[in-house]
Amino acid sequence: MSTNKVLLKNGTVLLHGASDQVESSRVDVLIVGGNISKLGKDIEVPRDAEIIDCSHKIISPGFIDTHHHGWQTQLKGRHGNELLLEYLITGNYQHAQYTVEDVFYGQLAGMLEALSAGTTTVVDHAHITVSPDHPKLGIAATASSGVRAVYCYAAMDRLKSFNPLMLHENALEDWVMQTFSELADAAPFGNGRVSLGFAWDLWFIAPELIKNAFEKVREKNIRLITTHGTNFFSVLQFAKKFGVMDSRLLVSHGGDFSKEDGKLLREAGAHISATPSTELQMAMGRPLCFDAAFLDPDASVRRSAVQDRASLGIDCHSNNAGSIVSEARLGLQNARNHFNEYNIKQGKGHDLPYSLSVEAAFNLATIKGAQAAKMEKEIGKIAEGYKADLAIFDALSPSMIGAAQHDPVAAIILHSSPADIDMVVVDGIIRKRNGKLLPVNVDATAKEIVGKETLEWHEIAQKILRSREVIQRKTEDVDVQAGVESVRKIWHISENF
Numbered sequence: 485m486s487t488n489k490v491l492l493k494n495g496t497v498l499l500h501g502a503s504d505q506v507e508s509s510r511v512d513v514l515i516v517g518g519n520i521s522k523l524g525k526d527i528e529v530p531r532d533a534e535i536i537d538c539s540h541k542i543i544s545p546g547f548i549d550t551h552h553h554g555w556q557t558q559l560k561g562r563h564g565n566e567l568l569l570e571y572l573i574t575g576n577y578q579h580a581q582y583t584v585e586d587v588f589y590g591q592l593a594g595m596l597e598a599l600s601a602g603t604t605t606v607v608d609h610a611h612i613t614v615s616p617d618h619p620k621l622g623i624a625a626t627a628s629s630g631v632r633a634v635y636c637y638a639a640m641d642r643l644k645s646f647n648p649l650m651l652h653e654n655a656l657e658d659w660v661m662q663t664f665s666e667l668a669d670a671a672p673f674g675n676g677r678v679s680l681g682f683a684w685d686l687w688f689i690a691p692e693l694i695k696n697a698f699e700k701v702r703e704k705n706i707r708l709i710t711t712h713g714t715n716f717f718s719v720l721q722f723a724k725k726f727g728v729m730d731s732r733l734l735v736s737h738g739g740d741f742s743k744e745d746g747k748l749l750r751e752a753g754a755h756i757s758a759t760p761s762t763e764l765q766m767a768m769g770r771p772l773c774f775d776a777a778f779l780d781p782d783a784s785v786r787r788s789a790v791q792d793r794a795s796l797g798i799d800c801h802s803n804n805a806g807s808i809v810s811e812a813r814l815g816l817q818n819a820r821n822h823f824n825e826y827n828i829k830q831g832k833g834h835d836l837p838y839s840l841s842v843e844a845a846f847n848l849a850t851i852k853g854a855q856a857a858k859m860e861k862e863i864g865k866i867a868e869g870y871k872a873d874l875a876i877f878d879a880l881s882p883s884m885i886g887a888a889q890h891d892p893v894a895a896i897i898l899h900s901s902p903a904d905i906d907m908v909v910v911d912g913i914i915r916k917r918n919g920k921l922l923p924v925n926v927d928a929t930a931k932e933i934v935g936k937e938t939l940e941w942h943e944i945a946q947k948i949l950r951s952r953e954v955i956q957r958k959t960e961d962v963d964v965q966a967g968v969e970s971v972r973k974i975w976h977i978s979e980n981f
């Protein structure tokens with residue numbers, strides 16, 4: 485079998501310099517197998533290489549999404565006017581309504597939305613461990629999609645009933661960590677693209693159980709552990725108590741992150757994932773990805789600057805679009821708003837600092853994401869020896885024209901949409917071409933459920949329509965308000981939320 489070779493010619497390539505500044509350069513990119521083999525002017529065309537003319541194209545590193553619940557596709561559109569507690573009922577706990585087939589198609593479609601938006605790596609906080617088979621199909625879908633991912637297997641609260649809302653007494657039944665061990669032994673999946681991580685939010689169960697679970701995680705050499713930060717307590721203090729406050733840790737959100745938390749995070753070499761759309765909508769605090777959002781006197785007392793440890797995530801594509809560029813834009817403009825207001829109140833003239841530049845936003849979506857996913861030696865930038873994970877923009881589209889030629893980074897961060905992404909490459913393989921997703925090869929684990937070898941997007945869309953209808957019908961029987969009150973009691977959440 486001949487090795488995959490692709491030569492991208494005449495593109496404007498976004499390269500990261502030594503201090504992370506981004507420079508655009510007219511160089512060719514040679515991809516051999518899954519890697520960027522060579523960058524340079526007029527690279528000689530190797531035998532068997534496919535040549536792709538990238539004139540009037542911007543070649544960007546693929547984007548990195550460090551917090552996503554990929555299974556939730558069937559729930560899209562529900563949360564338009566919801567806050568966090570309602571979302572917990574109509575989103576989070578909907579895992580109880582999902583069959584393994586629902587998980588497969590939900591996850592697959594979620595990953596394809598991400599790919600179509602130029603995301604090439606996803607850290608999935610996969611809280612869909614309803615049975616031993618649910619995560620297996622979640623992984624199979626992730627592998628089938630073609631995206632690179634860390635599938636963070638979640639040991640999680642499972643719902644026993646909706647009306648009244650009740651959780652299973654024993655979240656950690658034997659099969660939960662047994663299935664984790666099996667999957668850890670079988671990983672990686674999808675020709676090495678999908679590795680196994682671990683997701684944990686069960687900080688209030690018996691300490692012995694927590695210790696045993698993390699012991700298993702250490703035994704299996706898991707290099708990424710993710711957990712939801714909250715407004716209600718400091719997850720970092722729990723992580724410290726249970727011996728996982730180290731460089732493996734990736735905290736989503738951050739909630740009421742204190743200065744002490746910031747110090748702990750930095751000393752440990754841990755990272756955070758900010759998800760501007762859900763955080764701004766659902767009263768989860770200001771996104772921690774831009775320090776300048778915390779300049780006003782009240783907030784700066786409680787907050788610590790952690791932009792250097794930050795990255796970006798989608799969180800729920802059931803709530804907002806699955807585009808990391810959109811999240812970078814929203815986070816940036818929100819932080820600029822706080823910064824500008826603060827300075828105007830102080831009565832002083834000001835310029836936007838570098839930390840609020842389009843380049844800083846672009847870096848959160850690329851190299852900072854790679855650091856948070858603990859993969860900075862492999863992904864996040866275009867460099868020889870790095871993975872060939874690319875998002876290629878059309879510089880002549882109605883949105884990009886003019887901006888792309890003047891400042892490609894500003895064009896991506898402020899002007900682009902997924903429709904401007906002409907091509908997406910992951911691991912050297914083209915997954916989107918001429919603006920359209922290509923068919924996917926179904927992973928072996930899902931062949932029985934799918935009943936065929938490949939799937940085109942329109943077939944996946946049909947499956948989502950049917951699966952969504954069934955889940956929606958089941959949801960109509962759920963008393964959301966009673967559920968919210970139960971969650972308040974279970975989690976000791978005040979009336980203010």
Ligand SMILES: [Zn+2]
Nearest residue numbers: 609712736799
């Ligand atoms: Zn989340």
